Amino acid sequence: MVNSQEYFINLALEKAWAYQGLTYPNPPVGAVITDNQNNFISYGVHKKAGTPHAEVNAIKQAFYNITKDEEILKLESSNEIHDYLHAKHKGIFEDKNIYVTLEPCNHFGKTPPCSQLIAKLGFNRIVIGALDTNRKASGGFEYLKKNGLHVEVLDQYTCKELLEPFSTWQKEPFVFFKLAMSNNGVIDGGVITCKKSHELVHKLRDRCDLLVIGGNTVRIDRPILDARLCDGKAPDILIYSKSKEFDKDIPLFNMPNRKVFIAANFDKVKEYKFVMIEGGEGMLKATKSLTKHYLIFRSPNFKEGNSPQFSHKLKELYSSIVGEDRLTWFKQLDG
Amino acid sequence: MVNSQEYFINLALEKAWAYQGLTYPNPPVGAVITDNQNNFISYGVHKKAGTPHAEVNAIKQAFYNITKDEEILKLESSNEIHDYLHAKHKGIFEDKNIYVTLEPCNHFGKTPPCSQLIAKLGFNRIVIGALDTNRKASGGFEYLKKNGLHVEVLDQYTCKELLEPFSTWQKEPFVFFKLAMSNNGVIDGGVITCKKSHELVHKLRDRCDLLVIGGNTVRIDRPILDARLCDGKAPDILIYSKSKEFDKDIPLFNMPNRKVFIAANFDKVKEYKFVMIEGGEGMLKATKSLTKHYLIFRSPNFKEGNSPQFSHKLKELYSSIVGEDRLTWFKQLDG
Structure with missing residues (x-):
């Protein structure tokens, strides 16, 4: 059934997952707004640190969908959107519900607190997938309750799974393995996945702070391992x-603002927070105990190799x- | 955006695809019902030949969702559901929309015509994904128009893709290759996929009329190739x-009501309409020119092999x- 709480929190989750990793150091978050009969109005996601939070993007889109006021679509910064909504909301959110995968933030960071915006707009019901257990931005739930709003916390396992990378990099390195494969698992013999997949890998390179790669790949492919497809930064290697x-002369050694380490162990990883591994069989085996998450880009094509x-x-x-390919996040079940 | 025509026809499509192959010799069809502001009410799919059509299942569920009359949920046959709706609808569908991936049928087959039911209930708008170009059940569009209903035909490519197996087996054998793989493409070394995947394969064996398999697999695995997990029939081999x-003494040779052919070619395939191939590398290569569709069950696990x-x-x-696995339908792009 649609029109249910479960449906909308899962929709918010799905939208948030599409930005997994890209929001570093922030958590990925998704939000959905419905009317009081739970008819869908809008969704929003947090896309990148420093840009509006999921709740703000969802509220911005809902405001437009309800009022058709195009002015709000021109506003990009959280501050501007908050101010515009404060001035113009006319109580239209008082009979609306908001579903958000993570407790709304409650502090002035790069953006004003979502909890205050939600309280000010006076939502009918606020449904939170998971509480924010480990950062200074928490407290949104208490703030909303104190302000007399009807708030529910689902404490949903899948909402916590979405947050695992974030929870990890708060205290230790979050390490994931990125692998590109053909439909039948072939990983060698030239380009395997499509341009859209490559663009997303470049965005992840731009966001991660360390990229781990095998020596043989470097010797054979002579890569640059930068983030040129999104004009991003080249991570340390x-x-x-x-x-x-x-x-x-291998290009990766000659990028400005990049450190390159060469080691027969992974001790360096401990000095970083968001670590991507690229490679094949040798690296999968060497990093097995280090890696809990795998991100696989799979082409629909069969290939010999x-x-x-x-x-x-x-x-x-x-x-x-993603384009012609399928992207999948996996988590280890072993040990 | 949700609440749009595109969203609901795609929802109907997605629901229908889950029964691809299982409706043989009928087409897979999905239907969605919304109110006149395009808020979701219900969906329905056609699950098996001889059971209610997608439209009837969607209308039955919508009737219950609107009226909470549990009597209708007890009715299983199309005739009973039609009769109950005729008697009890009280005009509640007159402001509702129905989205259906295929033109509603217009003839008395195993079930009464959906076009007459829809006309009788008097829907506000009827949106059809694709016309039924090649069977005696067509004519629903004309019938609805003649009866003064507002009908739209999208002629959507993806709705025609859903129908390709059905369009094919109307005139020649529809042949698909079913393959089970580990995450990294390994297809040998024992059981790869989960019980739910096996159950679905057995349903497909029950529905298909010929199963093609390689001689080596028969000699090594000594299979039975029946449909015991769904109490279904054992297809010809x-x-x-x-x-x-x-x-x-290999079990597959000793099933009642089954023909077994042994040949060094695929001429026998021409005498059948719905043909499933099971096998590995040898069969993939041998049947490449015969096969346009591939159904892959992929485990999340990596495996050596x-x-x-x-x-x-x-x-x-x-x-x-499907359970722990992912099922994907592919179509060839070559030649």
Whole structure:
């Protein structure tokens, strides 16, 4: 059934997952707004640190969908959107519901607090997927309750799963393995996935602070490992290699503002918070104990070549189409 | 945006795809009912030949959702549901919209015509994804128009793609390849996918009229290839093999009401309408020119073993979770 609480929190979750990793150091968050009979009005997601939160994007879109006032669509910053809504809302949100995967923030960070905006607009019901247990932005639930709003916390497992990368990088490195495969698991022999997949990988490179790669890949592919497809930054690199001998003309060594480490272990990872591993069979095996999450870009095409000889129990967390390919986040079930 | 025509026809499509193959010899069809402001009320799908059509299932569920009259939920046959609705509808559908992926049927087959039911209930708007171009059940569009209803035909490409198997088996064999793989493409070394996937394969075996399998698989696995997990029928079997020598104690040879053919070619396929191929690398290669559709059950787990050396350009048509696995329908793009 649609028109149910479960449907809308899951819709918010699904929208948030599409930005997993891209919001670093912030959590991915999704929000959905409905009327008081739970008819869908709008959704919003947090897309990147420093840009509006999911609640603000959802409220902005709902305001437009209800009023058809195009002025609000021109506003990009949270401050402007907050101010505009404060001035113009005329109580239209008082009979609306908002579903949000994470407790609304309650502090002035890069953006004003969502809890105050929601209280000011006076929503009919606020449904929160999971409380924010580990950061200074928490307290939104208490604030909303104190202000007399009807707030519910679902404490939903899937909302906590969405937050696992965020919860991890708050205290230790969050490490994920990015793998590109053909439909039948082939990972070698040239380009496998489509341009849209490559663009998303570049966005993840731009956001992550360390990229881990195998020495053989560096020697054979002579990569640059930058984020040029999104005009992003080139992350620091750890080359996993027993030998420290590399041709320093390989482009990755010659990027400004990048550190490159070469080591036969992964100790360097501990100094970073958001770490992406790229590679094949050798790296899958070498990093198995380090890696809880896998991000797989899979082409629809069959291809001749080698698939990685690797054994691991995983669970699917989220999947969606990216161009011609399918992107899927997995989490390990082993040990 | 939700609350749009595109959203609801795509929702109907998605629901219908989950029964692809299972409706043989009927087409898979999905239907969605909304109110006149396009708020979702219900959906319905056609699940199996001889059971109610998608429109009837959607209308039955909508009737219950609106009236809370539990009597209708007890009715299983189309005739009973039609009669109950005729007697009790009280005009509640006159301001409702119905979205259906295929033109409503217009003839008395195993069930009464959906076009007459829709006309009688007097829907506000009827949106049809694709016309029924090739069977005696067509004419629903004309019938509805003649009866003064507001009917739109989208002629949507994706609705025609849903119908491709049905359009094919109307005139020639529809052949698809079913493959089970680990996350990294491994297809050998014992059971790969979960129980729910196996149950669905058994349903497909029950519905298909010929199952094609390689001689080596028969010799090594000594399978029964029946549909016991759904109490279904054991389909006829074509064993693709140069040698006609088989141990006739292999269980598949000893099923009642089953024909087993052994041949070094696929000529037998021409005598059937709905043909499933099961196998690995050898069969993928041998049946490449015969097969336009691939149904892949993929486990989330990595596994050591062999992935098929096979090259083919495909396009994803539909994907969903089945138990722990992911099921995906693909269509060839080559030649």
